[in-house]
Amino acid sequence: MAEEIFHLWANKVPKYDAELKSLFETHANYGGGDEARAIARGKEFEVAYEMYIYCFFLGLYSKTKRAIPENHSKIDFSMSISTWGKKSGRRGRSDYFEIQSYMFMACVAETQTNWTDLEKGEIQVDDVVKTLMKTLEEFTNGGLLLLKEAYQEKPNSMRHDSSLANLIFQAKEDL
Amino acid sequence: MTREEKVLNSLLQHPLLKDKYGLSMESQVTLDQAMNSEKRIIKLLALLSQKATNIHSNKSDKEFLREIMKELNS
Amino acid sequence: MIITNIHIENFKCYAGDNILNPGSRLNLLVGENGEGKTVFYDAILWLINGSHQQDIREIVSAFAIKNNTEGKGSISVTIRGEDADKNKIKLSRSFRWRETHSILQKDSPEELRAFLTKPNGERQTLKEQAAIQLFFPPELMKYSLFKGEGELRILENEDSLKNLVNLFSDARFFERVYDATKTIQGALKTVVDRSVAKNKKAKVDLEKLQKTEAANGRKKASILNKIKDNERQRENAEAIINDAENAIDKAEELKSTTDSIKEKKEEIERVKKIINAKPSLTNSLFDDLWILKDFEPIFMEFKSKVEEADVARRKIQSEFDIEQGRKQGIAEGISTLLDSEDTPLDINVPSQQVMEELIRDEHCKVCDRPAPKGSSQYEFMRGRLEKFLESQKPKSNRDIEANQEQALKHTFIRELISFNTIFSQKTLDMRELGIKIKESEKFLESRRNDLFQLESELDELEQERNNIVSQSDDSEETLSRKLKDHRGASNDLSDWKDDYRDLQGELRKIEEDISANQTKIDKLRDSSAGASTEKNNLTLINDALKIIEETKKKELLTFVQKLTEVSNDYYKRMNFDNFTGRISIELEDGKGLNPRINIFVITDERKMKAKHLNKSTETSVHLSVLFAVSKLAESSDLFERTPIFMDAPVSSFGETKRGQFLEVLSELENQIFITSKDYTQIDASGKISLSKPLNQIPGQNKFWLRLKRPFNDEQLSTLNTEIQTL
Numbered sequence: 001m002a003e004e005i006f007h008l009w010a011n012k013v014p015k016y017d018a019e020l021k022s023l024f025e026t027h028a029n030y031g032g033g034d035e036a037r038a039i040a041r042g043k044e045f046e047v048a049y050e051m052y053i054y055c056f057f058l059g060l061y062s063k064t065k066r067a068i069p070e071n072h073s074k075i076d077f078s079m080s081i082s083t084w085g086k087k088s089g090r091r092g093r094s095d096y097f098e099i100q101s102y103m104f105m106a107c108v109a110e111t112q113t114n115w116t117d118l119e120k121g122e123i124q125v126d127d128v129v130k131t132l133m134k135t136l137e138e139f140t141n142g143g144l145l146l147l148k149e150a151y152q153e154k155p156n157s158m159r160h161d162s163s164l165a166n167l168i169f170q171a172k173e174d175l
Numbered sequence: 176m177t178r179e180e181k182v183l184n185s186l187l188q189h190p191l192l193k194d195k196y197g198l199s200m201e202s203q204v205t206l207d208q209a210m211n212s213e214k215r216i217i218k219l220l221a222l223l224s225q226k227a228t229n230i231h232s233n234k235s236d237k238e239f240l241r242e243i244m245k246e247l248n249s
Numbered sequence: 250m251i252i253t254n255i256h257i258e259n260f261k262c263y264a265g266d267n268i269l270n271p272g273s274r275l276n277l278l279v280g281e282n283g284e285g286k287t288v289f290y291d292a293i294l295w296l297i298n299g300s301h302q303q304d305i306r307e308i309v310s311a312f313a314i315k316n317n318t319e320g321k322g323s324i325s326v327t328i329r330g331e332d333a334d335k336n337k338i339k340l341s342r343s344f345r346w347r348e349t350h351s352i353l354q355k356d357s358p359e360e361l362r363a364f365l366t367k368p369n370g371e372r373q374t375l376k377e378q379a380a381i382q383l384f385f386p387p388e389l390m391k392y393s394l395f396k397g398e399g400e401l402r403i404l405e406n407e408d409s410l411k412n413l414v415n416l417f418s419d420a421r422f423f424e425r426v427y428d429a430t431k432t433i434q435g436a437l438k439t440v441v442d443r444s445v446a447k448n449k450k451a452k453v454d455l456e457k458l459q460k461t462e463a464a465n466g467r468k469k470a471s472i473l474n475k476i477k478d479n480e481r482q483r484e485n486a487e488a489i490i491n492d493a494e495n496a497i498d499k500a501e502e503l504k505s506t507t508d509s510i511k512e513k514k515e516e517i518e519r520v521k522k523i524i525n526a527k528p529s530l531t532n533s534l535f536d537d538l539w540i541l542k543d544f545e546p547i548f549m550e551f552k553s554k555v556e557e558a559d560v561a562r563r564k565i566q567s568e569f570d571i572e573q574g575r576k577q578g579i580a581e582g583i584s585t586l587l588d589s590e591d592t593p594l595d596i597n598v599p600s601q602q603v604m605e606e607l608i609r610d611e612h613c614k615v616c617d618r619p620a621p622k623g624s625s626q627y628e629f630m631r632g633r634l635e636k637f638l639e640s641q642k643p644k645s646n647r648d649i650e651a652n653q654e655q656a657l658k659h660t661f662i663r664e665l666i667s668f669n670t671i672f673s674q675k676t677l678d679m680r681e682l683g684i685k686i687k688e689s690e691k692f693l694e695s696r697r698n699d700l701f702q703l704e705s706e707l708d709e710l711e712q713e714r715n716n717i718v719s720q721s722d723d724s725e726e727t728l729s730r731k732l733k734d735h736r737g738a739s740n741d742l743s744d745w746k747d748d749y750r751d752l753q754g755e756l757r758k759i760e761e762d763i764s765a766n767q768t769k770i771d772k773l774r775d776s777s778a779g780a781s782t783e784k785n786n787l788t789l790i791n792d793a794l795k796i797i798e799e800t801k802k803k804e805l806l807t808f809v810q811k812l813t814e815v816s817n818d819y820y821k822r823m824n825f826d827n828f829t830g831r832i833s834i835e836l837e838d839g840k841g842l843n844p845r846i847n848i849f850v851i852t853d854e855r856k857m858k859a860k861h862l863n864k865s866t867e868t869s870v871h872l873s874v875l876f877a878v879s880k881l882a883e884s885s886d887l888f889e890r891t892p893i894f895m896d897a898p899v900s901s902f903g904e905t906k907r908g909q910f911l912e913v914l915s916e917l918e919n920q921i922f923i924t925s926k927d928y929t930q931i932d933a934s935g936k937i938s939l940s941k942p943l944n945q946i947p948g949q950n951k952f953w954l955r956l957k958r959p960f961n962d963e964q965l966s967t968l969n970t971e972i973q974t975l
Contacts, residue, residue: 005661006668050535061543085535098675102541102548105668109551115558115665116565121658162690165534169686172543182422185804189796219793223426240433247786 006104008129010082014052014136015074020144024048024077027147044164048077049084053099054164055143056136060106062171064142065135074137107132110139146171180206183224192216215247222246250338250384251920252892254329258343259322260295261288262956262968264312269952269972271922275915277948279928281937283962285954285970286924290396290896296326296342297381297390299361305353309346311965314353321347321356330384337366340380388412389891392878396896413812413878420808423801430794437787445777458770465763472759476752479745486742493735496728499717506714513707520700524693539686541679548676555665562662567593569656596637604634701933809834809846815877816870822913823869823906832859832870848874865902869910872898879919892920899925911947929953943975951975 016024028051029043045051059065068074081103085096111131117123150167151158158167180203187200187209196216204212209221222243251273257263262285280286300308309324325343332338340363345356363380366372375383385393442459446452534540599607599615607613608630613620620626771791774784813834820832830852837847848859850870859870879893899907907927914921930940937955939946953973960967 004664006664046532054534054540057540060547096535098538099535099540101668101672102544105551105672106544106547108665109547109554113554115554115662116561119562119657119659119662120565125659125661165539165686168534168540169542178422182426185423186426186796186800189800191792191796195792216789216792219789220796223430223793223797224422239429240436243433244436244786247789248782 003125005125005129006101007082008125009104009107009132010100011080012129012133013076013078013080014133014140015068015076016052016137016144017068017141018073018075020141020148021075023144023148023151024051027051049079052140053084053096053103054168055147056103056106056140057143058146058168058171059139059142059144060110061168062142062146064146065110065138066142066145067138068141103136104132106139107135111135177206179224180204183209183221186220186224187217218246219243250330250332250891252328252330252384254327255293256325256327256329257289257292258326259310259313259324260292260326261308261310262312262965262970263288263292263972264310264316264969267970267972270974271920272950273920274918274950275911275948276920276922276950276952277911277928277946278922278924278952278954279939279946280924280926280954281929281931282926284956286926287396287896288970289954290394290894290924292326293328293894294394296328296340296361297385299342300359305346305355309353310969312967312969314346314348315966317348320349321345328384332383335368338375338380338383339364339366340384385891389879389882392875393891393893395894395898420801420805423797423804427794427797427801430790430797434787434790434794437783437790440783441774441777441787444783445774448777451773451777455770455773458766458773461766462763462770465759465766469756469759469763472752472756476749476756479749479752483742483745483749486738486745489731489734489738490742493731493738496731500728503714503717506710506717510707510710510714513703513710517700517703517707520696520703524696524700533689539682542682542686545676545679548672552669552673555662555669558662559666562657563593563595566595566656596633596640601634601637604630604637608634697933705931805836809836812874812877812881815880816873818873819876819913820869820873822916823873823910829866829869832873834874865899865906868899868902869906872910876917876919890919892922894922896924897926898923908947915947915949923948924954929955939975946975 027043028045028048045054081100084100111134113128113131114123118125118128147167157163160166183206184200184203187204192198192200196214198214198217204217206221206225209217212218212221252271255269255271257267257269259265278286278289295308313322313324323343323345325341327339327341327343329337329339340361342359342361344359346353347356348354361377361380363375363377364372365375365380442455445455607620608627611619611621611627613626613630618626620630774787813832816832816834830850833849833851835847835849848870850857850859850866859867879890882891899910902910904927907925911923911925914923928940928946929937931937935958939953943951951974953975954970955973957969957971960969962968
């Protein structure tokens with residue numbers, strides 16, 4: 001079967017700005033676990049990739065695309081997109097397949113690509129995937145910066161159970 | 176109407192006054208009227224009312240008794 | 250006396266200057282529990298009674314001490330009033346305090362100062378007690394200051410009612426008259442008897458009669474003592490019965506409260522379950538895909554890009570096919586079709602099944618036009634189907650080789666199209682998400698408020714239970730003993746009631762004997778010679794005595810009837826629609842000049858003592874009698890109207906009854922101060938507000954007593970109540 005561009009994209013490990021590592025450490029529960037453990041540790045996100053996904057959509061909806069500065073190093077959490085969402089004890093296939101698909105569609109929508117050239121083989125699929133990933137990383141970066149700002153400038157409004165949801169729902173309005 | 180007069184007039188409403196003494200009190204009496212009444216029972220009741228309600232009375236019981244007796248015997 | 254101003258400075262939780270300007274009728278003070286209502290009442294009590302044994306730290310505001318830079322200050326409670334003669338009176342208790350090295354001490358002696366200013370401006374100092382009495386006459390203080398519903402029970406105390414009678418009815422004057430007359434009678438009797446004694450026979454007879462009189466007197470005294478004993482025994486028995494009944498009531502109350510608590514807890518669990526069943530919002534973002542709420546425009550962009558790419562692809566593919574077709578020399582007809590300018594659809598669209606149906610039915614169902622056999626449309630459709638079937642055949646190696654050349658190298662676009670197809674419908678569903686999310690939030694919010702409400706109701710119930718438990722220190726053992734005693738006492742009581750009847754009979758008999766003997770004595774006295782003046786006087790005095798005694802009884806009865814009438818007037822207004830009988834204040838027979846006074850409630854021809862009724866009825870009875878007292882006090886000319894202070898007197902009333910009660914109060918002409926926790930509320934975030942619009946809260950003047958936020962209820966120094974005039 002011909003390779004699918006979706007799988008090529010999903011097998012990548014997305015990166016983020018190393019300078020924002022502390023943000024992940026503060027709000028995401030590393031080392032696996034569940035809601036109870038995340039709550040016990042005071043983290044809003046059960047896993048790091050959840051936060052990544054959240055920030056991607058936050059940047060996407062608020063149209064905040066920010067390139068990671070050249071001189072900053074990039075790091076990741078060693079999990080390819082396709083592994084995101086697998087929760088032990090739940091149904092076998094990746095539970096975030098839908099979300100992954102939507103993320104993929106968003107990347108396609110927000111990236112300039114000459115698809116016919118790709119079909120004809122005049123450009124390489126790997127390059128296209130690279131540009132899609134760049135879109136992913138830049139929107140995520142934008143979202144991370146927005147999130148950081150929210151925690152710094154309006155810490156009180158971020159204390160509620162519904163704060164994160166409200167932030168992302170407001171993203172479109174605040175344009 | 177002073178307190179003494181109020182007490183006196185209540186007393187004067189008693190049926191005994193009518194039945195035995197043939198007195199009918201139609202209107203209110205003042206203390207003075209009662210003290211000067213010809214009817215001894217009325218006079219007596221007036222004196223007694225005055226004594227009882229006059230809490231700051233300087234008279235002792237003995238004095239008062241004498242006074243009443245004098246009135247009654249006059 | 251009307252209070253025109255109350256000023257509380259640095260007293261307990263009232264830091265700084267707190268001023269309340271009351272109206273001349275109902276003043277309602279509302280506020281949440283623990284925010285200053287009872288302390289307001291305490292301030293008035295402190296003004297009247299002083300500090301006594303209280304520690305200075307219990308009185309001076311901790312907030313003021315903490316925030317005072319100089320480490321010293323003053324504390325005072327002042328009331329100003331005006332009487333019927335338009336004199337202005339100021340009454341103030343105060344002292345100065347100082348804190349050095351964490352030790353708080355008085356910097357000046359505590360003193361009560363009072364001034365009276367006449368209308369003409371003349372000012373005079375009043376003596377402490379005199380001033381207090383102007384506002385709160387001691388006789389009436391019991392009836393003017395109440396802390397909580399329990400204190401209203403003073404009327405159950407027999408003495409207090411008797412005191413009332415003595416205060417306000419004229420009956421007490423008759424008693425004095427009676428006493429004076431009796432003295433005279435005694436003196437006259439002595440004189441007359443002396444003259445009787447001059448006759449030897451008469452003397453003997455008189456002595457005999459006097460002996461009998463004395464013996465009768467003793468007998469009567471002994472009977473009266475027995476009656477007194479009997480009464481005491483009956484009271485004891487009734488007290489035991491009452492005690493047992495109260496214990497049973499308490500046990501029932503306790504059970505009912507415990508049941509309510511259980512129910513409340515179950516309800517709380519139910520609501521918690523509902524709230525917890527909802528995943529956290531953050532989880533919903535991912536698990537319920539709420540994160541995709543605003544995705545539609547992005548999908549639209551994806552869709553348009555993909556469709557654009559698809560059109561381009563098909564164009565390329567079709568050009569290629571045409572070229573290939575030409576190379577392979579396919580029939581003219583089809584070739585013509587393939588020559589059309591329009592970019593054709595993929596060969597598998599529509600599907601084979603659909604194509605076969607269209608052909609079979611000779612009808613293009615896409616544009617709803619007939620395509621009869623032989624028409625160009627029919628041929629077109631048939632050609633497409635053939636082409637499709639052709640493409641499905643396994644190709645021979647030669648064919649494969651020949652077809653080695655492809656239009657396009659990849660099928661990524663087709664992959665994107667499948668995304669488009671699959672997610673098109675889903676994206677439409679996203680529109681409803683916005684609504685779902687809002688509803689879910691609203692639902693949760695109101696469940697959370699419900700939970701908070703339930704939890705504070707639970708707190709109140711538990712508080713109530715603690716109160717009940719602490720009020721009765723009855724262990725199981727005590728309770729069962731009380732129940733046993735109850736049985737014994739009930740039996741004894743009926744025996745004693747029988748005895749009482751017998752004793753009453755004896756009393757009547759002896760009184761008859763006394764009367765008969767007296768007649769004999771009188772006859773003897775009359776028939777004796779001499780002392781005619783004294784005899785006449787004695788007759789007169791005897792008559793006077795009779796008149797006085799009977800008039801007094803009448804007065805007493807009249808007063809009690811009046812009291813009953815006025816009490817019922819208030820009682821009816823307080824109960825409005827709910828018929829709870831009528832009050833009957835009665836004199837108990839046979840107690841001579843000082844009969845016992847009892848309060849009953851008569852319902853459906855059943856008569857019950859007020860204290861045996863349910864709490865809210867009992868309270869309304871007591872309040873009715875109290876207001877009646879106040880009205881009668883005023884009309885007795887003995888006292889000016891006094892202000893009445895009540896701290897939460899109607900917590901046992903339901904909302905409607907409370908409303909009616911307050912309506913009655915606001916119609917009274919007395920100046921009344923009432924506190925209530927029922928017109929404010931507090932929500933989950935700690936924000937307080939009025940629970941009713943202002944115009945629905947009764948009272949001519951309303952005030953809100955509340956602690957300044959933020960505060961920590963475990964730290965006294967953060968407590969600072971402010972008085973807000975509504």
